[in-house]
Amino acid sequence: MGNTASPFSSVPDMFVSRVAESGDATAFTYPVPDTTGAPETWETLTWSQTRDRVRDLALGLHSLGVTSQARCAIAAGTRIEWILADLAILCAGGASTTIYPSSTAPDAAYIIADSGSMVVFAENAEQVAKLVDQRAQIPGVSKVVVFDGEGGEDGWVITLDELSALGAKAHEERPDLFGELVGSVESDHLATLIYTSGSTGRPKGVRLDHGNWLYEAQALSDLDEELRGQGWELLTPQDVQYLWLPLSHVFGKLMQVSQLRVGFLTAVDGRVDKIVDNLAIVRPTFMAAAPRIFEKVYNRVVMQAKEAGGAKYRIFTWAVGVGDKVARLKEEGKEPTGALALQHKVADRLVFSKLRARFGDRLKFFISGSAPLAPEIGRFFHGAGIIILEGYGLTETSAGSFLNRPGDIRFGTVGLPMPGTEVKIAEDGEILLRGGGVMRGYHNMSGATEEVLNEDGWFATGDIGVLEDGKLRITDRKKELIKTSGGKYVAPQGIESRFKALCPYVSNLVVHGDRRAYCVALVALDPEAIATWAEENGLGALDYAGLTGDPKVRAMVQEAIDALNLTLPRHETVKKFAILPNDLTVEGGEITPSLKMRRRAVEAKYQEILDGMYEDSVRTL
Known part of the structure; x- marks a missing residue:
């Protein structure tokens, strides 16, 4: 180790x-x-x-x-x-x-x-x-x-x-x-x-001992020492x-x-509604968060730019384009030069410096975990000079198993293993981990530990992924992979995170299509974002439920679905969608307290709506 x-x-x-x-x-x-x-x-x-x-x-x-x-x-x-x-x-x-x-x-x-x-x-x-x-x-x-x-x-x-x-x-x-x-x-x-807050069945008590936490703390210390040698300070x-x-x-x-x-x-301070206000008070140098927080900030920035309209919005979209080019260069280990470097300085002065000011003036980086971060959103922040280090781990691995390193970020991956953690990919694509962070077993569940943890200490994560230059790219949950009736596999998480970068007025997209002829989606609107959009589009008198049924709202979502489909292979495209009458919530049982979607619970709750989108096709059982 x-x-x-x-x-x-x-x-x-x-x-x-x-x-x-x-x-x-x-x-x-x-x-x-x-x-x-x-x-x-x-x-x-x-x-x-x-x-x-x-x-x-x-x-x-x-x-x-x-x-x-x-x-x-x-x-x-x-x-x-x-x-x-x-x-x-x-x-x-x-x-x-x-x-x-x-x-x-x-x-x-x-x-x-x-x-x-x-x-x-x-x-x-x-x-x-x-x-x-x-x-x-x-x-x-x-x-x-x-x-x-x-x-x-x-x-x-x-x-x-x-x-x-x-x-x-x-x-x-x-x-x-x-x-x-x-x-x-x-x-x-x-x-x-x-x-663990699983989507179905009895929750499992994960046993983590002092050695697990000592490993995590020491791995972070070792990583810091490694990065200092490269000129970075974690x-x-x-x-x-x-x-x-x-x-x-x-x-x-x-x-x-x-x-x-x-x-x-x-x-x-655990009050989520105080995060933005507290950033100005606390002025942190770093903060860990779930992707939903970055999505909300991104959505708000995009909406405010659209509200400003005219020249300001054109400047904003130009700056975002410049930032994306810079972020992609940095992913390759390069820095912008010439005209691009000059454009980035202008974009920074006009747009990005104002965004950074929202997070206080001392921020070094964010850490993102618990769910996938859309690469487009990661690049947006990176181009603006805000580093997001996406990481990966599970309750069963004491959280910290992988982390993107400052100066070596590749969006869409969760980076390299933490010091002392080993990884290999099984024949079926499942990610296997071994190291000091792996749990000692499940509590009071005979046989459950042996199902995921073998005698050699390899833990089966239930996630599917690939290694690219040592960096781990997670493609989906093993149990959430969709297999259409045509035999094609679809990984819904990547599609869902990509869509949220295309449509700032949506909180969640649920792609469905297992054993079906094609993929469809359930769309949950973001209450705050859609209310702002409604005011701008002459629909301010409608409440949330009224907006979900309005043709203008549907047309706006359809435009984003069309843009999404252009990026997908034909068997992954979303053929139909339905806008849900309310957002997904923790209280409603559709979201876990750590802001992950309970896919099976959502599908069960809205089974009738899903079935309705397949009325003109034969369902394969």
């Missing part, structure tokens, strides 16, 4: 080492809403202050009976208390089970019961109510600790402050206890149980991360442990 051996024995060991090295430096900044109606303020925690808060919470958990590898669940959005609770669980010797706050009460109860969690951290009264409703289904839970809210009369629900007070008392009685607990945690101890203690990703998701957890290894400042 090369240089990926970690100098630490566990995540808590890495944490206390970071505190020893960076004690008085600021570790976190986070918003604190003002209940009087005044603007919210941002508070900070140094590494030493973080250690003190984590210590009291960890000793409080110890007082409640949390012992080695005992599971504790966290049902909350991304916020400073999530991080403190997670570190406290790990420092007490326990393991964290993650639950999305959008989970239904029965789903949350299933995860808590299956994981065997004995303590649950709940964000607020809404999350507590789910647990109270399902209390009979989670008899193993001895305490619920609420972040925002009051404790219960019977003592089952206590506040975070009450848990901290328990720990403070324990620390007073035994000042050396925290160090003993941290020292007892070993690399092969369970650290995290993350339940992450340093002086960097500022803006962390809004769901910490219930493996991508968010990766960014969390990376901070412990490097020591940079993290601004924590």
Whole structure:
């Protein structure tokens, strides 16, 4: 595994080492809403202050009976208390089970019961109510600790402050206890149980131990050392991360442990509707995000340019064309010269500098993961001087398996393996991975681990891909490949991501055609984008539902479908489409909390609409 051996024995060991090295430096900044109606303020925690808060919470958990590898669940959005609770669980010797706050009460109860969690951290009264409703289904839970809210009369629900007070008392009685607990945690101890949000069937609890996270943190450190030798700097203690990703998701957890290894400042705020505003406040040097965030920014920029119209829109489209040429040159390892370099300087002054200003003035790069990023969108940002490093990994591989390197970006690929990760492509095209990030197995699922992880340590990802000069290009999910009744294979993800770059008014395209004569699509409009378009096109009086049935809207989508089809082989072209009456949502069960589409759920929900697009053809079963 090369240089990926970690100098630490566990995540808590890495944490206390970071505190020893960076004690008085600021570790976190986070918003604190003002209940009087005044603007919210941002508070900070140094590494030493973080250690003190984590210590009291960890000793409080110890007082409640949390012992080695005992599971504790966290049902909350991304916020400073999530991080403190997670570190406290790990420092007490326990393991964290993650639950999305959008989970239904029965789903949350299933995860808590299956994981065997004995303590649950709940964000607020809404999350507590789910647990109270399902209390009979989670008899193993001895305490619920609420972040925002009051404790219960019977003592089952206590506040975070009450848990901290328990720990403070324990620390007073035994000042050396925290160090003993941290020292007892070993690399092969369970650290995290993350339940995959699959499109169908029972969610699987993925077992990740401290060694998995130590590998990820060390691989990042090794990569940084490798890049410095090439004149690039990835992450340093002086960097500022803006962390809004769901910490219930493996991508968010990766960014969390990376901070412990490097020591940079993290601004924590999981409110998605605050991302744009917070960028100006936080002024991050880097941020990780799902492609949907970049799509939304791209869509908004394109719409605003169209609204300006006339000369401004012509300048914008010219600048985008120039930027695309520059981005393609850079993919080949070249820099623009002559007339193109001069044009790019003009485009930068007139258009791109204004776009960069939206992200603060310190941004080094974005990291994109969890779903494919359309190459066209990647090149748009790259041409504008905004680097997006697309990466790849799964819950079962601790998230970080591949990453495009600065200075060696090829859009449409997820780059090279992280140090210590091996890759090979199976005969059927499936991507196989081996390395320190691969999970130790599924929880309470006999036989499921052996189906995907062989004796030699190779993990079958379920993704189809190819290697191009060592860089991995993912073509689709193995289970999502479409085979038409004519025997032709279609990879829907690539088509869908390409379409979103062509039509800024659409949030999702769902290509369908398995065992059918041809491909069709379901189109979900972006509520914000289509409302702006409607105002510009004399349809401002119509609500979302009204717009989905309007001929002008259909003609606009048809134009984009036609443009898409020009780029596709005949068997992949979209012959018909239907505009859905509402957007796909997490609440509706069509999107996972990490913003991935649940294809099977969407197809089942809109089966009648799909069938209607094949009424003039014979369906092959």
